[in-house]
Amino acid sequence: MRSVEIFSGAGGLALGIARAGFEHLAVIERDDACYRTLKENQSRRVETMASWPVHHCDVRDFDYGCIPEGVDLLAGGVPCQPFSIGGKHRGHIDERNMFPELITVIRRLKPKAVLVENVRGLARPSFAKYFGYIELMLAYPEVRPREAEPWFEHLARLERFHTKGRRNGLCYRVVHRVLNAANYGVPQRRERLFMVAIRADLGVEWSFPAPTHGVDGLRWSQFRSGEYWERHRVPKTRIPKPSDGLRESAVGPQLYLIPPSDKPWLTVRDTISNLPRPAKTRTSDEPGLTHFAIPGARQYVGH
Secondary structure (H helix, E strand, O other): OEEEEEOOOOOHHHHHHHHOOOEEEEEEEOOHHHHHHHHHHHHOOOOOHHHOOEEEOOOOOOOHHHOOOOOOEEEEOOOOHHHOOOOOOOHHHOOOOOHHHHHHHHHHHOOOEEEEEEEHHHHOHHHHHHHHHHHHHHHOOOOOOOOOOOHHHHHHHHHHHHHHOOOOOOOEEEEEEEEEHHHHOOOOOOEEEEEEEEEHHHOOOOOOOOOOEEHHHHHHHHHOOOHHHHHOOOOHHHOOOOOOOOOOOOOHHHHHOOOOOOEEOOOHHHHHOOOOOOEEEEOOOOOOOEEEEOOOOOOEEEO
């Protein structure tokens, strides 16, 4: 399977796609720091990254003529700043809105499938109309905007094309969902919007994978069976109560009656508990100043 990755950032999504069995034909990133990160990891031969054809350029300037026909997957984390809850919420008028450029690349490569990742803020009500516009552009990339045509007029033409029922040219079936990384075995509650578009002529059926982990499993292991604290050798005096800043279980009292079927969420403690513990030795007369030594690691001093 062959893929092209645009808006690659430091390569997290591209690495996951490579692990899934795809061969990257091009990995494109404009930002200098991200590009240096990619090249550094290539020099360190991190997994498959050494063989990636990394290009330091704007996606609008890349020569897609060098990509052979038959791309299976086009993927990218389209810049999220215009739609982030933490940003200025400028949406489509933000110059960093690259969704129109994504559609241009789709028209050029005609991939079998498209995978887009973005912040969950894109799906919130204030962007609902523009989000619908993005979905219809993904579905019908060859229904192009006319010169100087406002996006909402282009949206109206796309809606008419969609409701007409006839499907001419390049068409995709589009689905989207907000996924929480913690529900798939990642030790971080990180919610992101994923959009998947599959070319209509392929007749492929697809759905998002079911979660494998859940908060209820974690709560059960912590406050019903106690296995979590035993495994990490946490003294009983340090075990928090369920109400100590912890979100209540979605299933309420049932948590204490029926073991959940999902695996427990992974925590930071699960992830780093196997790291060597620092050897504490007093090295200064200054109160509280302690020297920590970890074998094989650079030593540091701190309170």
